[in-house]
Amino acid sequence: MTTLRRYIDKYRVGSTLTLLFLAIIWLLPTIGLFITSLREKTEAQTSGWWTAFTNFAEQNWTTIAYREMISGSNLGTSFISSLAVTIPATVLPLLFAAYAAYGFTFMRFKGREVYFSIIIGLLVVPLQAALVPVLKMFISFTEKTGIPLSGQFAAAWIVHATFAMPLAIYILRNYMSTIPVPLIEAARVDGAENFTIFWRLVFPMSIPALASFAIFQFLWVWNDYLIAFVFVGNEHPVLTYTLLSMLGQHSEGWQTVAAGSFISLSVPLFVFFSLQRYFVRGLTAGAVK
Amino acid sequence: MKDLFGAVEAIVLGILATMFLYWVGNLAVRNLPRRIKAALEPYVFIGPVLLIIGSFLVWPVFQSLRLSFMEEDLTGATTWVGLQNFKDLFDEEYFGTMIINNILWIAIVPIVTVIAGLAMAQFANNVGPRREKIFKSIFFMPMTISFVSAAVIWRYIYAYAPEGQDQVGLLNTIWTALGGVPQAWLQLQQFKINNLLLMVIFVWLNAGFSMVLLSAAIKSVPEDTLEAGRVDGASTRQIFFKIILPQIWPTALAVFITTVIGAMKIFDIVLAMTGGNYNTTVLAQTFFLEYFSYGNTGKAMAAVVLLMVAITPVMIYQIRHYKKMEASR
Numbered sequence: 367m368t369t370l371r372r373y374i375d376k377y378r379v380g381s382t383l384t385l386l387f388l389a390i391i392w393l394l395p396t397i398g399l400f401i402t403s404l405r406e407k408t409e410a411q412t413s414g415w416w417t418a419f420t421n422f423a424e425q426n427w428t429t430i431a432y433r434e435m436i437s438g439s440n441l442g443t444s445f446i447s448s449l450a451v452t453i454p455a456t457v458l459p460l461l462f463a464a465y466a467a468y469g470f471t472f473m474r475f476k477g478r479e480v481y482f483s484i485i486i487g488l489l490v491v492p493l494q495a496a497l498v499p500v501l502k503m504f505i506s507f508t509e510k511t512g513i514p515l516s517g518q519f520a521a522a523w524i525v526h527a528t529f530a531m532p533l534a535i536y537i538l539r540n541y542m543s544t545i546p547v548p549l550i551e552a553a554r555v556d557g558a559e560n561f562t563i564f565w566r567l568v569f570p571m572s573i574p575a576l577a578s579f580a581i582f583q584f585l586w587v588w589n590d591y592l593i594a595f596v597f598v599g600n601e602h603p604v605l606t607y608t609l610l611s612m613l614g615q616h617s618e619g620w621q622t623v624a625a626g627s628f629i630s631l632s633v634p635l636f637v638f639f640s641l642q643r644y645f646v647r648g649l650t651a652g653a654v655k
Numbered sequence: 656m657k658d659l660f661g662a663v664e665a666i667v668l669g670i671l672a673t674m675f676l677y678w679v680g681n682l683a684v685r686n687l688p689r690r691i692k693a694a695l696e697p698y699v700f701i702g703p704v705l706l707i708i709g710s711f712l713v714w715p716v717f718q719s720l721r722l723s724f725m726e727e728d729l730t731g732a733t734t735w736v737g738l739q740n741f742k743d744l745f746d747e748e749y750f751g752t753m754i755i756n757n758i759l760w761i762a763i764v765p766i767v768t769v770i771a772g773l774a775m776a777q778f779a780n781n782v783g784p785r786r787e788k789i790f791k792s793i794f795f796m797p798m799t800i801s802f803v804s805a806a807v808i809w810r811y812i813y814a815y816a817p818e819g820q821d822q823v824g825l826l827n828t829i830w831t832a833l834g835g836v837p838q839a840w841l842q843l844q845q846f847k848i849n850n851l852l853l854m855v856i857f858v859w860l861n862a863g864f865s866m867v868l869l870s871a872a873i874k875s876v877p878e879d880t881l882e883a884g885r886v887d888g889a890s891t892r893q894i895f896f897k898i899i900l901p902q903i904w905p906t907a908l909a910v911f912i913t914t915v916i917g918a919m920k921i922f923d924i925v926l927a928m929t930g931g932n933y934n935t936t937v938l939a940q941t942f943f944l945e946y947f948s949y950g951n952t953g954k955a956m957a958a959v960v961l962l963m964v965a966i967t968p969v970m971i972y973q974i975r976h977y978k979k980m981e982a983s984r
Contacts, residue, residue, distance in 0.1 A: 376782050376832070378782045378783065378786075381778045381779075381781040381782050382782050382786060384774075384778050385775070385778050385779060385782065385786070385790045388774070388778075388790075388794070389790055389793045389794070389905065390773060392793055392794055392796075392797065392859065392862075393796075393809045394825070395809065395812055396796070396797070396800075396808060397812065398808070399807065399808045399811060400718065402811065410823070411821075411823065412823075413820045413821060413823065414822065414823050414824075414825065414828055415823075416825075416828075417661055446658050446659055447658055449658075449659055449661055449662065450658040450662040451662075453663075453666060454662050454665040454666050454669060455663050457666050457669070457670070458665075458669045458670075458673075459709060461670060461673045461674070461677075462673060462703060462704050462707065463704065463910030465677060465700050465701075465703070465704070466700060466701045466703075466704035466705075468700055469697050469700030469701040470701065473696070473697045473700065474697075475694070475697035477697075478697075481701065481705065483974050483977070483978070484713075485708070485949060486973055486974050486977045487701075487970045487973065488708065489973065490916050490966055490969055490970050491712070491716060491963070491966070491970075492919075492920045492959075492962055492963070492966065493940050493961070494939055494943075494959050494962065494965050495715075495716045495719050495804070495959050496711070496712050496715035496716050496719065496956070497715075497780070498715075498718075498719060498722065498946060498952065498956065498959075499714070499716075499718035499719055499722070500711055500715045502718075502731075503711075503715070508742055519658070519661065519662065519665070520665070523665065524711060525711065527707075528671060528707055528708060528711040528712050529712065531704055531707065531708055532708070532712075535704065535878070537865060544927075559681070560681075560696060560700070561677070561678075561681040561685075564700075569932055572884075583935055586722075588801070589659035589799075589800070589802065589803075590801075591801070591802060591803055591923055591926075591927075592923070592943075596946075596947075602658065602910070606801055606802075606803040606804075609803045609804065609807065610803050610806075610927055611812065613803070613807055613927065614804065620811055620814075620823065623807050623809065624811070624848070626807075627807040627808070628804075628805045630801065630803075630804055631800060631801075631804055632797075634799035634800065635796070635799060635800070637800040638795075638796065638798075639792075642792065642795075646795075650932065
C-alpha cells in the first residue's frame with residue numbers, strides 16, 4: 367500500500383489524470399472534425415465519427431473531401447485571398463507602431479500621457495463602433511476619385527492596420543521601456559539623433575516584441591470574419607467567408623465542411639506549433655483585444 | 656496568384672513609403688533651431704500614427720455616435736431624429752432578450768474562463784516540465800482557431816437528427832445513450848440552454864489564454880512563501896487558496912477584465928452558430944443584422960452606441976489601471 371501511495375505521489379497521478387480528463391474534452395472536438403474530414407460522404411452522414419474507431423479497417427478512409435474542396439470549390443482561391451489580406455495587414459502596421467512606441471518611450475513632449483491614455487482606451491473599443499463610417503468614407507473616396515477601394519484588399523489592409531496599432535504600440539512600448547535609458551542617453555551624448563538611435567539601436571533590439579506582435583496579428587487577421595466580410599466581401603472571398611457560406615448550405619455533407627475547416631486551420635496550426643514560444647510571449651505582453 | 660503578388664507588392668511599397676515618410680520627416684526637422692526641433696520632432700515619430708488612428712478609428716467612432724441620432728434615407732442623406740432610433744431599438748421584440756443574453760455572457764463566461772484557466776495552470780504546474788508542455792499545448796491550441804472553424808466544429812457536435820434516425824452529433828449520442836430523446840440543442844430555449852452551449856464554445860477557445868497568463872503568475876510566486884506554508888503544515892489545498900491565490904489575484908483580475916470585454920463584444924460565435932435566432936441575439940449581432948441585412952443605419956448605430964456605453968467603464972478602469980502601473984514603475 368505504501369509503495370502504491372509513493373508511486374502515486376511520485377508520478378503526480380492525481381494531477382495528471384485531471385489534466386488528461388480536461389485534455390480529452392479540449393481535444394475531442396477538433397479530433398472529431400479531423401476524422402470526419404477523412405470519411406466518405408454516406409458514412410459521415412449515417413454514423414458518428416467515433417464509430418470509425420470500432421471498425422477502423424473497414425472504414426473507407428479517403429481524402430476525396432480535401433480534393434473536392436481544393437479543386438471543386440473556390441476554397442483554393444480563398445486561401446490565396448486570405449494570404450493576400452493577412453500578410454500586408456500584418457507587416458504594414460509594424461513600422462508605424464515601432465516608430466510611435468519609440469516616441470512614447472524615449473521622447474518628452476506635451477500631451478504624451480494624454481495621447482497614450484487615449485491609445486490604452488482604444489484597445490477595448492469594439493471595431494463595430496468604427497465600421498460603418500469607415501465604409502462610408504471608402505465609398506465616398508471611390509466616388510470622388512474613381513479609385514476602387516471598398517471590396518479591394520487595400521481596404522482591409524487599412525482597417526486591420528489601424529485597428530492593430532493601439533495594441534502594437536502598447537506591446538512595443540512595454541517592451542521598449544525595458545531597454546536601459548542610460549544606453550539611449552549615451553548614444554545621445556555621442557551626438558546620435560533620434561532617427562539614428564531608432565534605426566541602429568532600438569528597432570533591432572525590439573525584434574522579439576515585433577515578432578510576438580506579428581504572430582498575434584497574423585492569426586487575428588487570418589481568423590477575422592467581420593472586416594473581411596465588410597471590406598472585401600464576395601469580390602475576393604477569404605477562407606472564413608467561404609467557410610461560413612458553406613456552413614449555411616451543407617448539402618454536401620459534414621466531411622466537406624470539415625475538410626474546408628482543416629485547410630483553413632492548417633496555417634494557424636503551423637504558425638502555432640512552430641512559433642509557440644513567441645506567441646505565448648506576445649500574449650503575456652499585453653493581449654487585451 | 657495575382658492576388659499574392661499584389662500583396663507582396665503592397666508590402667514592399669508600403670515599407671518603402673513608410674521609411675521614406677519618416678526619412679523626410681527627420682530631414683525636415685533636423686536643421687531647425689534646437690528649441691523648435693525639440694518641439695516638433697516627437698510628432699515626426701507619433702504624428703503619422705495619430706493621423707491614422709484619428710481618421711480611421713477615433714473620428715469614425717464619433718461619426719457612429721452622430722449617426723445614432725440620425726435617420727438615413729436611401730440616398731444616404733441624413734436627418735436628425737433625436738432619440739427615435741434608440742426608442743425603435745427598445746421597442747423591438749428582441750430587445751429584452753438581447754440585453755439579458757449580453758448580461759448572461761458577461762456574468763458567466765469570464766468567471767468560468769478564469770476558473771478553467773486557473774485549474775489548468777495549477778495542475779499543469781504540478782506534473783513536471785515535459786507533461787506540462789504537452790498539456791499546455793493542448794489547452795492552448797483552440798486559441799488559434801477562428802470563430803468560423805469553431806462553429807463548424809461545434810455545430811457538428813450539437814448536430815441533431817429526429818428520433819429514430821442516425822445521430823452524428825456527439826452531444827445527442829451521449830444524451831440518447833443516457834436515455835434522453837434527441838434534442839435540437841441550438842433551438843432549445845428552456846433555461847437558455849442554447850445560449851449556454853454557445854458560451855461553452857467561447858470558453859473552449861479562450862481558456863488557454865487564461866491558462867497562459869495565470870500559469871506565468873503562479874510560477875512567479877516566490878518559493879519561500881510556499882516553503883513557509885509547507886513548514887507550517889499547510890495542505891496542498893490550503894497552499895493554493897491561502898498562499899498562491901492571493902498572490903496571483905491581480906493577474907486573475909486582468910484576465911477577468913479582458914474576458915469581460917471579449918464577452919461584451921461577442922459576435923462571431925452567435926453569427927456562425929445561430930445567426931441570432933432562437934433568442935440568442937446579442938448587441939454586436941444586432942448591429943450586424945440591422946445594418947447589413949435590414950439596412951437600418953440608425954438602429955444599428957444605436958446598438959453600437961449601447962455597446963460603447965457598456966464598455967466605457969471598463970475602458971476607464973483600464974486607463975486608471977495603466978496609470979497606477981506607470982506610477983509604480
